[in-house]
C-alpha cells in the first residue's frame with residue numbers, strides 16, 4: 001500500500017480521512033509478526049496498458065552506501081543524457097557511495113546523479129546481498145538526501161517477487177492466482193500518475209512486500225503466468241485492490257475505514273475465513289503500556305484506567321473507543337486507537353474489551369483493515385471449489401476481470 005504517493009488525481013470517490021488514519025497499515029502477510037497497512041489513495045484516471053509495463057520499485061532510500069555486484073559485465077548509463085558511461089563487472093566488494101551530493105563509484109566521482117545499471121539478458125544484480133531481476137536505478141535524492149535505489153523491471157517479473165511474500169506459496173493454485181491478480185491490479189492502480197517521481201512503489205508493506213528473485217517460488221510464478229495481464233477494472237479504472245489477512249466474518253466498507261466511497265469496496269459477508277489461522281485474536285495489555293502508547297499522540301492524556309467500546313458498524317467493527325484516564329475521558333476512532341497501540345497487538349477494530357484488575361484484555365476477530373480481499377477467506381473459497389474468478393468477483397463485487405495485455 002503504497003504510502004508516499006502524494007499526488008491527488010481527480011477522484012470522484014475516495015476522499016481521504018487524514019490524520020492518524022493515514023498512518024494505517026495492513027496485515028496481509030500471515031507469518032510476519034508485524035505489518036503496516038497501506039494508506040488508501042485516490043482512484044487513478046483510467047489508463048489501460050496495452051503492453052507489458054515496467055515498474056520501478058524502491059528498495060533503499062536515503063542510503064549512504066550500496067553494495068552492488070554482478071556475475072557478468074553490466075552497462076552503466078547516465079540517465080540525465082541517456083549515454084553509456086561504461087561497462088564493467090561489479091565484484092563482490094563493489095560499493096556505490098554518496099559523497100558531497102555526488103555518486104562515488106570505484107574511487108571516482110561519476111558525472112551523473114542518476115544511473116541505471118543494465119545487466120545482460122537473463123542476468124541479475126545483487127544489491128546488499130539480495131538478488132533482483134531487471135535493471136537498477138541509483139540516484140541522488142536531492143530532497144531527502146542519500147541514495148535512492150529502485151529496481152526497474154517488467155511488471156510480471158515484479159509480481160513473481162510479490163505473490164510469495166503476500167501469501168504462503170503452498171496454498172491452493174486458485175488462491176495464488178487471486179493474489180497475483182490483486183497484486184497486479186494494486187500495482188497498476190498505484191503506478192498511475194507516478195511518472196514524475198523516481199519510483200512507483202515501495203518494496204515494503206507501505207505498498208506490497210517485494211522480495212526479488214530470492215523469494216520466488218515455482219507455484220507462485222505459475223500463478224503469475226496463468227493470470228498474465230489480467231486485472232480488475234471498475235468503470236474503466238483500475239480497482240483499488242486492497243487486501244488483508246482475515247476479515248473476521250465480513251469485509252469492511254472502505255467508507256468506515258478511510259472514508260470515501262467505492263462501490264466495489266462496500267463490504268461483503270465472508271464466512272470462508274473461520275478456519276483461517278487469524279480468525280480470532282486475544283491480547284492482554286497493561287495500563288502502563290496502553291498509557292505510554294496513547295500518550296505518544298496526546299500528551300494531555302493521563303494514566304489509562306478503562307477502555308470501553310463505542311459505536312459499531314454493521315460488521316461489528318468498532319467506530320470509536322472511550323478511554324477513561326486519570327485526567328478525564330476521551331473518545332477516539334477505533335482505527336486510530338489500533339494504530340497507536342500497534343496493529344500487531346490490536347489486530348483489528350472488531351474487538352471486545354474486558355477491564356480486569358491487573359490489565360485490560362482485548363478479544364477480537366480478523367487481522368488487518370478488513371477492506372477488499374480477505375486472503376484467508378479466499379483460501380476457504382478455493383478449498384470449497386471456487387475458481388479465482390469467482391473469488392475475485394465475491395470480494396470486489398461489481399468489478400470485472402479484464403486482460404489488458
Ligand SMILES: [Zn+2]
Pocket residue numbers: 246247248249250251270271272273374376377
Ligand atoms: Zn474473511
